[in-house]
Amino acid sequence: MDNPKDRGILRGMKNTSDILIVGGGLNGPALALALAQTGHTVTLIDALPRDARAREDFDGRSYALALASQKLIDQIGVWGAVAGQAQPMLEIKVTDGRAGQGPSPFFMHFDHAEIEEGPMGYMIEDRYLRRALRDAMEAEPAITLVDEQTVIAQDADATGVTVTLARGDSLRGRLLVGADGRRSGTAERAGIKRTGWDYGQTALVCAIEHDRPHNGIAHQFFMPPGPLAILPLPGNRSSIVWSERSDRAAAIQSLDEESYLSILRPRFGDFMGDIRLAGDRFTYPLNLTLANAFVAERLALVGDAAHGVHPIAGQGLNAGLRDVGALAEVLTEARRRGEDIASSLVLDRYQQWRRFDTASLAAATDAFNRLFSNDNPLLRLGRDIGMGVVGAIPGLRQTFIREAAGLTGDLPRLLQGRPI
Amino acid sequence: MQAPQSTVDPSEIAKFEAMAAEWWDPTGKFKPLHMLNPCRLDYITQQIAGEFDRDLSSDAPFAGLRLLDIGCGGGLLSEPMARLGADVVGADAAAGNIPVAQIHAEQSGLSIDYRHTTAEALAEAGEQFDVVLNMEVVEHVADPLSYLTATQQLLKPGGLQICSTINRNPKSYAMAIFGAEVVMRWLPRGTHEWSKFITPDELFDLLSKAGLTPVDRKGFVFNPIFWSWSLSDRDLSVNYVTASTKPA
Numbered sequence: 149m150d151n152p153k154d155r156g157i158l159r160g161m162k163n164t165s166d167i168l169i170v171g172g173g174l175n176g177p178a179l180a181l182a183l184a185q186t187g188h189t190v191t192l193i194d195a196l197p198r199d200a201r202a203r204e205d206f207d208g209r210s211y212a213l214a215l216a217s218q219k220l221i222d223q224i225g226v227w228g229a230v231a232g233q234a235q236p237m238l239e240i241k242v243t244d245g246r247a248g249q250g251p252s253p254f255f256m257h258f259d260h261a262e263i264e265e266g267p268m269g270y271m272i273e274d275r276y277l278r279r280a281l282r283d284a285m286e287a288e289p290a291i292t293l294v295d296e297q298t299v300i301a302q303d304a305d306a307t308g309v310t311v312t313l314a315r316g317d318s319l320r321g322r323l324l325v326g327a328d329g330r331r332s333g334t335a336e337r338a339g340i341k342r343t344g345w346d347y348g349q350t351a352l353v354c355a356i357e358h359d360r361p362h363n364g365i366a367h368q369f370f371m372p373p374g375p376l377a378i379l380p381l382p383g384n385r386s387s388i389v390w391s392e393r394s395d396r397a398a399a400i401q402s403l404d405e406e407s408y409l410s411i412l413r414p415r416f417g418d419f420m421g422d423i424r425l426a427g428d429r430f431t432y433p434l435n436l437t438l439a440n441a442f443v444a445e446r447l448a449l450v451g452d453a454a455h456g457v458h459p460i461a462g463q464g465l466n467a468g469l470r471d472v473g474a475l476a477e478v479l480t481e482a483r484r485r486g487e488d489i490a491s492s493l494v495l496d497r498y499q500q501w502r503r504f505d506t507a508s509l510a511a512a513t514d515a516f517n518r519l520f521s522n523d524n525p526l527l528r529l530g531r532d533i534g535m536g537v538v539g540a541i542p543g544l545r546q547t548f549i550r551e552a553a554g555l556t557g558d559l560p561r562l563l564q565g566r567p568i
Numbered sequence: 569m570q571a572p573q574s575t576v577d578p579s580e581i582a583k584f585e586a587m588a589a590e591w592w593d594p595t596g597k598f599k600p601l602h603m604l605n606p607c608r609l610d611y612i613t614q615q616i617a618g619e620f621d622r623d624l625s626s627d628a629p630f631a632g633l634r635l636l637d638i639g640c641g642g643g644l645l646s647e648p649m650a651r652l653g654a655d656v657v658g659a660d661a662a663a664g665n666i667p668v669a670q671i672h673a674e675q676s677g678l679s680i681d682y683r684h685t686t687a688e689a690l691a692e693a694g695e696q697f698d699v700v701l702n703m704e705v706v707e708h709v710a711d712p713l714s715y716l717t718a719t720q721q722l723l724k725p726g727g728l729q730i731c732s733t734i735n736r737n738p739k740s741y742a743m744a745i746f747g748a749e750v751v752m753r754w755l756p757r758g759t760h761e762w763s764k765f766i767t768p769d770e771l772f773d774l775l776s777k778a779g780l781t782p783v784d785r786k787g788f789v790f791n792p793i794f795w796s797w798s799l800s801d802r803d804l805s806v807n808y809v810t811a812s813t814k815p816a
Contacts, residue, residue, distance in 0.1 A: 186625065187625050187627060306675040306676065307675065307676060307677045481606075482606075484613060484624040485606060485609035485610060485613055486609060486613065486647070486649055486650075486651040486652040487605075487606070487609065487648055487651075488647070488676065491594075492594060493602060493605075493606075496594075
């Protein structure tokens with residue numbers, strides 16, 4: 149793209165795009181769209197083939213989009229395509245329970261009617277969100293898609309960054325963004341080390357059908373083996389996220405469908421009638437991994453590449469979209485000032501904005517999980533009382549609701565539902 | 569388009585590269601300028617966009633504008649202006665800054681016409697610009713009125729000048745000289761002479777006498793908690809910036 153207006157700008161090796169993004173999951177495409185809208189050109193490199201991102205059938209995976217995340221999805225022009233398939237979360241009930249026993253008398257109940265902004269969030273199936281992001285990228289002329297290619301080398305210099313693909317050719321841009329997950333090769337090649345630990349727990353994830361309606365209520369039960377979340381999907385279906393010690397989880401996953409359900413049923417209780425599987429089953433080992441830096445020379449990390457948190461509160465994607473909103477805002481402001489968007493001055497603004505938030509999220513989710521995965525009767529009594537107290541004080545409860553909806557903290561504009 | 573011919577003696581290049589690295593090191597000697605820069609650029613870009621009806625979201629919004637950066641130093645303002653599409657001349661009275669700025673612009677892939685000269689000499693030669701950036705210079709010159717008159721002559725009719733400086737009051741003394749020079753050692757001691765500082769009203773008066781029409785003024789306010797600068801409509805007590813136009 150040779151722009152005759154760029155009179156003061158010399159080009160050496162021609163840039164493929166302003167920004168190169170590695171990773172075609174959810175954060176990468178969301179960032180590509182946000183940046184394309186503010187005048188940047190973007191090339192997105194995805195290791196998977198196109199079809200893997202656009203499959204039609206339901207595989208059982210879904211996301212709890214906080215309200216702030218939904219606003220970002222709306223701002224990047226994708227919400228209209230998925231709104232019809234999204235289930236609003238109207239209430240969240242948090243209960244401390246033990247398998248085989250009823251829930252404790254203390255529980256927290258969050259109702260969206262207590263805050264002004266609307267539902268606390270939406271449940272959306274992976275297939276719809278992925279597909280809509282893909283379609284939007286294909287319709288955006290400023291985005292170039294490179295499918296089914298891995299990056300084998302990257303090299304930053306004074307004016308840009310060159311990325312070498314496995315197929316042999318090179319791409320060049322001013323900035324490289326790693327959106328390639330918790331084992332980010334982009335971060336590794338830049339020499340960014342990671343800190344983290346394994347919880348020895350694994351999340352079992354599936355979708356179920358149930359006889360009775362869920363009424364838009366999300367449930368979180370805290371049980372000694374780990375938390376169980378029941379998240380409402382459209383129709384009489386829910387997404388289940390269920391944590392177990394890793395050895396037990398592996399054994400459960402290997403069971404046939406009926407045996408799997410027979411383990412799930414008693415935890416689930418019978419408040420929704422009989423349950424059946426409504427998609428594939430997945431397991432995700434629970435570990436926490438934080439990149440020691442979110443930026444390096446001409447490089448920024450977003451999503452799990454920067455911070456893979458315990459998915460206990462469904463905050464992984466929501467934290468990733470906060471990165472997307474913050475990075476798009478920092479880069480766009482820099483571009484409008486004429487700054488080099490990949491200079492350390494600019495990238496440090498993004499890192500400062502996101503690191504504090506991320507470290508506190510990681511610490512909070514970790515502490516939360518340790519507290520609630522414990523069967524010590526004293527701790528149990530303590531947390532029951534704690535939940536009763538939070539539940540009884542309206543102001544505190546509203547704070548929790550706003551936190552769950554992602555409406556607290558120093559929010560990037562896209563997550564406030566405003567353009568950059 | 570070719571980069572302007574570099575006139576740097578090859579044996580000196582390593583030294584100038586080191587100086588360029590120093591100018592552009594956000595944590596180094598010029599840290600205060602780097603911290604102030606986003607705020608300065610916000611003001612400059614918005615004023616230019618407003619005056620010449622340009623959309624900052626578009627590609628190369630300043631294309632077609634000829635811009636002079638007086639006291640360009642290492643090019644901290646010249647480079648962003650070139651990146652936004654302006655045709656930039658960077659002038660500095662310190663000869664040593666010119667090769668430093670040239671080398672960095674080449675590294676950045678930008679074409680900027682850096683010259684070892686003064687505003688007065690450029691005016692004498694009849695050079696004309698749409699925009700003149702006159703940032704943190706007027707407090708260093710011997711005769712502000714004759715200097716500002718030269719900067720006015722450099723503008724085409726309807727042109728825009730952005731001029732920033734430091735207010736004169738006990739607070740600005742404490743912040744600029746005692747704070748920045750003595751305590752923080754951000755700037756070499758003796759960089760500023762307090763008696764040369766100019767109040768906003770005095771500057772407006774000088775700009776008018778020089779033949780310009782002052783149209784706007786704002787403060788640059790340092791927030792010690794967030795360690796960053798922001799623009800203020802009311803607080804012009806230390807660093808401040810003005811915009812003036814040359815009658816068409």
